Amino acid sequence: MKLTQRIILITILPLIISTSVSAAIISEIASDQYFELTISKVQSLSKLTESEMRNPMHQLDFDALNEIVDNLEGDENIQQVLVLFPDGRLLTDGTDNDYNYGTTFEDKFIQNAITSNEEAVTIDNNIIRVSNSIVLNEKIGILVIDYSTNSIEKSIQETITEIIVVAGIIIGISIFVAVYLSRSISNPILIIKEKIDSISKGDLQKQEIKSKIPEINELYDEIINMGEKIEKYQNELVKTERLTTIGEMSARITHDLRNPLTTIKNAVAVMKMKNPEKIKENQQYFDMIQDGVTRMNHQIDEVLAFVKAKEPERNFVEFSEISNNVLNTISIPENIKISISESNEKIWCDKIQLQNVLINMISNSVQAIGKNQGEIIIDYKIEGEFDKITVKDNGTGIPENLLDAVFEPLYTTKQDGTGLGLVSCKNAVEAHNGKIYAQNLDEGGAIFTILLPKIKETK
Numbered sequence: 001m002k003l004t005q006r007i008i009l010i011t012i013l014p015l016i017i018s019t020s021v022s023a024a025i026i027s028e029i030a031s032d033q034y035f036e037l038t039i040s041k042v043q044s045l046s047k048l049t050e051s052e053m054r055n056p057m058h059q060l061d062f063d064a065l066n067e068i069v070d071n072l073e074g075d076e077n078i079q080q081v082l083v084l085f086p087d088g089r090l091l092t093d094g095t096d097n098d099y100n101y102g103t104t105f106e107d108k109f110i111q112n113a114i115t116s117n118e119e120a121v122t123i124d125n126n127i128i129r130v131s132n133s134i135v136l137n138e139k140i141g142i143l144v145i146d147y148s149t150n151s152i153e154k155s156i157q158e159t160i161t162e163i164i165v166v167a168g169i170i171i172g173i174s175i176f177v178a179v180y181l182s183r184s185i186s187n188p189i190l191i192i193k194e195k196i197d198s199i200s201k202g203d204l205q206k207q208e209i210k211s212k213i214p215e216i217n218e219l220y221d222e223i224i225n226m227g228e229k230i231e232k233y234q235n236e237l238v239k240t241e242r243l244t245t246i247g248e249m250s251a252r253i254t255h256d257l258r259n260p261l262t263t264i265k266n267a268v269a270v271m272k273m274k275n276p277e278k279i280k281e282n283q284q285y286f287d288m289i290q291d292g293v294t295r296m297n298h299q300i301d302e303v304l305a306f307v308k309a310k311e312p313e314r315n316f317v318e319f320s321e322i323s324n325n326v327l328n329t330i331s332i333p334e335n336i337k338i339s340i341s342e343s344n345e346k347i348w349c350d351k352i353q354l355q356n357v358l359i360n361m362i363s364n365s366v367q368a369i370g371k372n373q374g375e376i377i378i379d380y381k382i383e384g385e386f387d388k389i390t391v392k393d394n395g396t397g398i399p400e401n402l403l404d405a406v407f408e409p410l411y412t413t414k415q416d417g418t419g420l421g422l423v424s425c426k427n428a429v430e431a432h433n434g435k436i437y438a439q440n441l442d443e444g445g446a447i448f449t450i451l452l453p454k455i456k457e458t459k
Contacts, residue, residue, distance in 0.1 A: 043119065053141070057083070066094055080145075083142075083143060084113075086139050109122055312428070316347070318343075322354055335374065337374070337376070338362070338375070385454050393447075432453070
């Protein structure tokens with residue numbers, strides 16, 4: 001066997017074996033992760049639904065329960081939702097007129113749910129089954145959700161196919177390079193192999209290679225880019241997990257904070273009516289209470305606006321109507337002058353969502369200006385194929401190294417911020433197929449720009 005053939009064989013065989021094994025391992029890991037993520041999703045959905053059903057179940061409000069069940073069964077993967085009495089008799093399964101009312105079930109999973117107050121999860125015949133006790137001081141019912149794994153298996157098959165295709169491409173390229181350039185690329189190939197190993201360990205530092213063959217250098221750059229994409233994907237997974245946690249906590253925040261805050265707010269209002277003199281004597285303390293309630297309500301609203309983001313309901317709305325509603329909604333301090341350009345031009349948008357975006361950005365400008373004398377300018381004009389809206393202020397601006405992070409979830413420089421205000425703005429604008437970005441001004445301050453596709457109204 002010639003030396004060239006030996007080099008080809010020594011180079012290609014380990015690569016083929018390692019790629020195949022890696023593909024098999026990655027496929028197995030991907031399968032496990034898909035199932036784990038789906039099971040976690042169904043468990044979170046079951047817990048949230050159980051919380052929503054407590055009051056309707058206690059009051060035997062069939063309409064409310066059926067509405068919740070219908071909303072769940074709108075997901076094509078959900079095969080069945082059962083709401084049972086504590087003894088296992090069916091209360092509702094979302095069918096018309098509840099003609100299955102009172103039905104009992106003999107299967108072992110539901111029988112275990114009757115005798116246990118703990119959450120139960122099982123996988124049976126491509127169905128993930130989750131049961132939760134509906135508890136309001138005591139067990140008042142049982143929720144059972146059946147979730148199909150067919151979509152998971154389809155995703156797994158697609159992932160495995162993509163892995164096989166990528167593995168095949170890598171092996172094919174390697175064979176081609178080894179056959180024609182084996183004598184001149186043995187050292188660069190060795191460096192590339194070492195770099196793949198280092199990428200798998202998380203080392204993305206680029207190391208120069210000395211090769212006279214452009215294809216080898218390009219292949220090396222592609223591997224570096226692949227490593228960077230892997231790192232980016234890992235970071236996205238971490239963000240997704242954090243945002244999932246926010247979603248699971250949103251309902252609890254609403255129940256645990258909204259009602260007490262409303263009680264505090266109403267109590268202060270009643271005291272103002274009944275004891276106005278006492279209020280005057282302790283005005284600063286009541287102002288502190290109201291300010292605290294307002295800030296906490298704002299934080300709750302930001303979380304819920306982010307978690308419950310929905311598709312925009314668009315209509316043609318005059319910019320002047322939107323700007324007037326914004327001015328009537330937001331309170332501007334006396335030290336800040338605000339001006340908004342007048343325009344009767346109509347924008348194709350969800351009026352409420354766009355108003356909330358402008359309110360959020362104006363609030364940020366107010367905080368950036370602080371107690372200094374300042375000015376906020378909201379401008380509208382048509383620029384090419386876009387409706388362009390800008391919010392400019394002469395505040396402190398944004399640190400240059402943080403410009404790329406202001407629209408990241410959970411990022412905030414405010415002591416009482418949630419880090420969801422600007423990301424909610426970004427999500428709303430992108431839901432309109434638009435763009436939003438921030439810049440610092442040379443003269444000081446910052447400017448936020450919104451670009452929405454210009455749609456002409458047809459009469």
